[in-house]
Amino acid sequence: xxxxxxxxxxxxxxxxxVAVTVISGSGLFSFLSVKSGFLIKSLIExxxxxxxxxxxxxxxxPRVEEAKRMGSILTNIKYTNTLTLRETLFRELESIGLVVxxxxxxxxxxxxxxxxxxxxxNVAGAISLEKIPDFLKSVSSRPKIxxxxxxxxxxxxxxxxxxxxxxxxxxxxxxxxxxxFIEQGKDFLSKExxxxxxxxxxxxxxxx
Amino acid sequence: xxxxxxxxxxxxKEADDFNFDDEYGxxxxxxxxxxxxxxxxxxxxxxxxxxxxPCDFVNMVxxxxxxPIVSEFIGKKLNREVFKRVFLYLILFAVFASAYGAxxxxxxxxxxxxxxxxxxxxxxxxxxxxxxxxxxxxKSYIEIPNNPPVYTQFYGVSFLAVRNGLLVxxxxxxxxxxxxxxxxxxxxxxxxxxxxxxxxIDIRGVWTxxxxxxxxxxxxxxxxxxxxxxxxxxxxxxxxxxxxxxRVATSSGTGRGSGxxxxxxxxxxxxx
Numbered sequence: 001x002x003x004x005x006x007x008x009x010x011x012x013x014x015x016x017x018v019a020v021t022v023i024s025g026s027g028l029f030s031f032l033s034v035k036s037g038f039l040i041k042s043l044i045e046x047x048x049x050x051x052x053x054x055x056x057x058x059x060x061x062p063r064v065e066e067a068k069r070m071g072s073i074l075t076n077i078k079y080t081n082t083l084t085l086r087e088t089l090f091r092e093l094e095s096i097g098l099v100v101x102x103x104x105x106x107x108x109x110x111x112x113x114x115x116x117x118x119x120x121x122n123v124a125g126a127i128s129l130e131k132i133p134d135f136l137k138s139v140s141s142r143p144k145i146x147x148x149x150x151x152x153x154x155x156x157x158x159x160x161x162x163x164x165x166x167x168x169x170x171x172x173x174x175x176x177x178x179x180x181f182i183e184q185g186k187d188f189l190s191k192e193x194x195x196x197x198x199x200x201x202x203x204x205x206x207x208x
Numbered sequence: 209x210x211x212x213x214x215x216x217x218x219x220x221k222e223a224d225d226f227n228f229d230d231e232y233g234x235x236x237x238x239x240x241x242x243x244x245x246x247x248x249x250x251x252x253x254x255x256x257x258x259x260x261x262p263c264d265f266v267n268m269v270x271x272x273x274x275x276p277i278v279s280e281f282i283g284k285k286l287n288r289e290v291f292k293r294v295f296l297y298l299i300l301f302a303v304f305a306s307a308y309g310a311x312x313x314x315x316x317x318x319x320x321x322x323x324x325x326x327x328x329x330x331x332x333x334x335x336x337x338x339x340x341x342x343x344x345x346x347k348s349y350i351e352i353p354n355n356p357p358v359y360t361q362f363y364g365v366s367f368l369a370v371r372n373g374l375l376v377x378x379x380x381x382x383x384x385x386x387x388x389x390x391x392x393x394x395x396x397x398x399x400x401x402x403x404x405x406x407x408x409i410d411i412r413g414v415w416t417x418x419x420x421x422x423x424x425x426x427x428x429x430x431x432x433x434x435x436x437x438x439x440x441x442x443x444x445x446x447x448x449x450x451x452x453x454x455r456v457a458t459s460s461g462t463g464r465g466s467g468x469x470x471x472x473x474x475x476x477x478x479x480x
Contacts, residue, residue, distance in 0.1 A: 004279050008286050015290045022297035029301075029308035036311040043318040050325045057332050067339045074346045116345060118352075133362070140357035147352035151381040160377035164420040164471050206349055 077145040080208040096138035097131040119207045129195040147204040155197040157188050356448050364444050365415050372437050373425030378418040389414045392455055392475045409479040412450055421470040429458055429472040453477040
């Protein structure tokens with residue numbers, strides 16, 4: 001009898017263990033399920049908001065595409081190869097009439113983001129007086145960006161100074177001086193370089 | 209064999225062979241006797257069998273004999289009950305586990321969906337950020353070219369010089385107000401005339417024309433000529449929506465020392 005009771009007890013204990021395990025497990029699963037339920041609720045809310053955000057992002061997309069397109073166009077304004085920039089600028093300036101004697105390049109400094117990639121170019125050269133308007137026209141309409149910071153146009157022989165000097169002599173009534181001045185003036189004007197002006201220019205280009 | 213079957217068979221056996229007590233010589237209770245004294249009379253048993261001992265005929269079977277059957281019966285019954293409940297519990301467990309699994313699967317699915325979307329957003333936003341960065345750089349590039357273009361400014365200035373009889377010798381252009389030009393433009397005078405500080409304006413160009421007044425005009429840059437020139441500069445550049453501030457200094461004022469009153473330095477400040 002005791003053995004039967006013992007066996008029964010064992011089975012009942014097994015049953016109890018199983019029951020406890022199942023109840024605990026079920027409780028755990030229920031707890032986890034409820035917890036996951038709250039998480040799912042939050043996830044659904046976030047996903048809903050994300051959908052709205054996605055819509056906003058997608059609405060913004062055409063503008064970004066436009067900006068990209070503009071960027072690709074603006075990329076063409078850059079001098080991509082800075083190693084040959086000096087030679088390139090030399091050729092470009094010569095092609096628009098400036099006889100270049102010196103070009104110096106300097107990276108534009110400054111903490112500002114807007115100075116990023118900017119190169120300051122100092123040019124010294126000579127150009128015929130008649131070519132100055134065309135030269136400035138060409139400078140203003142470069143296919144690549146040029147920001148002119150400084151130009152000094154200084155004639156080797158200034159007609160204005162000649163006139164000024166002549167008027168001064170005339171005002172003084174210095175006939176001898178006037179005739180001498182006229183002779184010298186003829187010599188000056190007959191020289192080939194009489195209409196050549198020195199030109200110094202500083203401008204900014206965008207390097208790659 | 210079940211327990212009920214066992215008892216049925218026992219009852220049948222009892223009916224068939226009621227006086228087995230005699231045969232096996234088990235103690236029998238008799239009237240007036242107590243304490244288990246065996247008289248060997250079966251008739252007294254049937255008369256008293258239900259008085260004190262319930263189901264006394266079962267007691268007559270040694271338990272050792274019934275033990276395997278009872279044990280088997282109880283074992284089976286118990287097993288059935290236990291396994292039935294265990295099975296139910298397992299089903300319950302499986303239901304909860306399945307529910308959790310389903311919820312977890314759904315949760316993972318949502319998480320994956322959100323992750324995918326977040327990754328996608330991150331990628332797009334990074335792309336947009338790069339574009340925005342580039343845009344700010346492009347914007348700074350757009351500000352580099354002179355506005356109005358240098359040629360346009362030069363053309364206007366030259367036109368006015370020719371029109372007003374100014375024979376220009378040296379010409380300078382600067383995008384900022386500095387050096388000699390900066391010294392010639394009176395900051396106080398500018399603020400008084402325009403109502404703005406030089407620091408607050410957007411300078412579009414500073415032109416310095418050094419030359420002499422043509423004899424046809426009168427060879428003297430008097431105040432009339434200066435005012436007239438300044439007005440024309442304002443009108444001309446006003447068409448480009450650019451303001452102009454003009455200063456005319458004679459050679460005596462500039463210290464050039466040429467001794468000629470017709471020599472002038474004209475400084476034109478173009479601003480917005």
